[in-house]
Each structure stands twice: as structure tokens, then as C-alpha cells.
Amino acid sequence: MGHRMFVAVLPPDEVREELERFLEPRPGLAWTAPSQWHLTLTFCPGVDEWRIDDLTDRLGAVARKHEPFRIRLAGAGVFPSVERAKVLWAGVEQSPVPPIGHDRRERPLDALAAGARSAANAAGCVPDGARFRPHLTLARLSGRDDATAWLRVLDTFASSTWTVSEIALIDSFLGEGPRGRARHEVVARLPLGESDQRWWAPSPG
Template sequence: MKNHFFLAIPLPGSWKEEFSFYIQKINSKFPFARWVHPDDLHITLAFLGSVDEDQKEKLKVLLRKVAKEHATFPLSFSELGTFGNQHSPRIFWYGTEESYALHELRKDVYQACEKVGFQLDTRPFHPHITLARKWVGPGSISRDTLPEYSTIKNTFNVRSIILYETHINKIPKYEAKAEFPLIGE
């Protein structure tokens, strides 16, 4: 089975640590089957799936160009949310504030991926950090209580794009394979 790849914005180490403490505080209140390892926290820009070497090398060239067209920019955290059925959500996430710079970066990353032949997700972009997967709790998650747990409101600077490879049987499961620094880094 081939490993899958994706492009993402990494969280700075200090924010991975902050989210690690945060997850420890809230995980007993939100019963999900799998919580994400702090080293795997990121904001996905594009899921690629399987990638052959030729595609990967062509994509790296294009992503270097994309990175050189975007300056570093601040990004703020906003609130908790879920994807999927309210009674059994599949993804528990922490979102980001609206950011024109982030949407423009993602648009350019998508265009680079499409030039290399990737078929990408067409759903609207909803930037977030996945914290946990697969609700196993009794009852359903109350979205009304999420705001009281949405306590991380700080900002970090987006400095690069990372090409990650997924290793299903490892923890942490995401390995950085290439980094593309934005202007200013």
C-alpha cells in the first residue's frame, strides 16, 4: 500500500505544546476515539493521495514558486467545531479566523497541484486543525457548549508550506518531506 501525501501549514512548536495541554484538559469532556498527536497538528491545504516521484519533483518546483509569491502572515485561532452528524461527529476541530492571505495561498497551492495532475477536493475550504476523530460518547455533542471551551484565541505567523507523508502505523504519523518557506523566512 502506497503512503499518502498532503500539503499543510505546520503549527510552530510552541503552539503544538499549547494544544497538547489544551487537549489534555478537554479530552475527558469530549469522548472521541482518537486524539491527534501534538506533533501531527497542522492546517491542511491540499490532500494529494498517492504521489509518484515524477509528480512529486514537478510539484516541488511549482511550490517553491508559490512560496516566493506569498509573504508570511498572521493567522488567529477562532473556535471549536465538528464535521459530520451532530449525534456522531467524525472530526473535532479548532478553526481559524477568516484570512484573505490564507485563502490566496491555498488557491495558489491548489493551482500548482492541478498543473501536476492531482484531482483535489472541491468542497469549500474550511481551515482548521483536526484535534480528534470518531465520536464514541453517549448521546450527542452539544454545539452550544463548544464556545465555552474555545479558549485558544492567539495568533501565530504562517511561515511555510510543508509536504507531508502519512505513515498509518506510526505515531506521530506525519513526516515532513519538503518545506517551502514563504517570503520573509
């Protein structure tokens, strides 16, 4: 069946704490655990064990082509619709930058996601077909809920701006986390730019 893996940007602790404080007094939904908050760049639902090293190398090459950039969490949205919401999420603000060798302006997070998707394809790790829309999943709903009130609340939140300096390759294990949720394990952290400070998860034992 393979590994359920995704490439993501992880928010720093101070941003997690800001968002956690904002959400803390707001019961009523099944909120995701702050320790699992992330911005997915691409998701690969069935990665063979023997492909992981190649995938990591290719993602590292992509990361080195992108300089660090600044973003923040702001605004909110839902999937698939406000009237039948299943996922409630925080939005992302990013400034467009002119990519090297191009006249048009491109959002850096979108460009990084496109590169991660290309790396996954090249490594034989077929990513899912979802169109990239930068977001951080906050809660899951029944699909029978109208999320208008929640969107009004979350539209008032804006986090501190932070510098994205790395991407993470993460393995997801369904049902192995608290209360039957997925457990996430960071396999590698890959720095943006020309740094060679790659971090690998230690081998078991």
C-alpha cells in the same frame, strides 16, 4: 497507488503547547497526536513518485507569491454535523488582506490554499474535491455522538497569534504511526515571499 501527500501549515511549538495544555485534562475522545497537528491546504491521495519534484517546484513558486501573514487558532467546529459528529476541529482566525492587483479583499490562508491546489493540478497530482475550510483536526468521533458539549468547551480556546512564513509538503503513511495511526513525514518546507531558504528532507542513507 502513489503517495498520500498533503500541503499544510504547521503551527509553531508554542501554539501546540498551548493547545495541548488546554486539552490535557479533558478525557473522553480519541485525540490526535500534537506532533501531527496541522492546517491542511490541499490533499492529494495518489501522487506518483516521479511527480514529487515537479509538485515541490510548483508549490515553491506559489509560496514565493504570498507574503507571510498572521493567524491564530480560535473557536471550534465539527464535520459533518453537531448531532452526528465524526471530526472535531479547532477553527482559524485570519485577517483579510487586499491581494496584489485585486480590489476585493481575500483571506490569505484561503488564497494560499487555492494556489496550492492549482499547483497540484498543474503537476498532475489530482487533489481531493473537498471545499477548503481552514481547521485543525483535534479528535475523531463515532458519528453517533452529539458534540454540543465539546464545542462549548473548545469555543473558549484561543491560541497566541503567529506568523505563517512557510508551507510544508508532507507524505502520509497509513498505519505506520503509534497505535496504528498514520505517520507523517515532511518532504519539503517552502518559505513564503521572495526568500530562497527552501528545506528538503535528507535522503535516506
